[in-house]
């Protein structure tokens with residue numbers, strides 16, 4: 172099928188459709204760890220209204236495509252967070268929000284805080300700040316949309 | 331009962347092992363030997379109506395550990411603070427959770443942070459840190475920035 176170019180032709184037609192639907196229905200996991208979760212709540216409240224970008228928080232990892240890590244991850248939480256990540260179906264992305272999720276933040280040398288989510292989960296977008304404002308969070312989601320637009324391939328005829 | 335009456339009752343029941351350090355309005359400060367702590371608490375609970383343990387915590391004094399109990403009483407309207415010295419190389423003391431269920435998690439936390447073992451505790455396991463943690467972070471010889 173690849174030889175005849177059918178897949179290429181089909182991909183050319185379907186890729187924009189897949190990409191459009193993926194990036195406009197970003198469902199992050201509703202999982203707040205620390206103070207940054209308050210900004211996450213504010214960003215979906217009426218003033219910033221994340222839902223206009225299709226960002227709807229879901230409570231089950233099976234229904235999500237973005238894991239938004241917002242807060243310090245302790246060594247006790249680490250295996251559970253990894254399990255949540257693995258329970259999410261592909262395609263999936265990870266956003267590290269705030270200093271704590273990026274590097275451990277103010278507690279980087281504490282006895283129990285993991286120094287960054289990227290030590291055990293691949294992270295796509297980093298949003299710096301302590302905490303990042305809701306605008307920054309929305310900006311991070313828009314950057315993720317760009318990333319999805321740039322990276323989606325045709326998936327209609329998988330080889 | 332007034333604070334003075336409580337002090338007298340404790341002195342009478344435990345002529346040895348308990349030192350009263352001071353009395354303030356609604357506060358009594360005491361020091362106790364670790365051998366009698368369970369009996370002392372039993373006496374306080376059953377005879378003097380101390381019905382609530384507000385806090386159990388540890389202190390690292392470098393040459394020794396201390397366990398500090400805050401017992402409070404609705405009826406007497408006062409808080410009794412008991413400090414118990416325990417040696418650093420044998421950090422073990424009787425658990426008071428059989429008397430007050432509320433002491434259970436306080437003692438587990440003290441074990442978790444200081445490594446002080448409570449004998450006869452129903453479930454002495456780490457409470458905040460993962461089970462396989464090798465250190466006790468609130469001890470003075472624990473250094474931050476180990477990672």
Ligand code: SF4
Pocket residue numbers: 205206207208241242243268269270271272276277300301302303
């Ligand atoms: S980055 Fe700052 S605001 Fe965010 S979780 Fe850490 S301490 Fe809290």
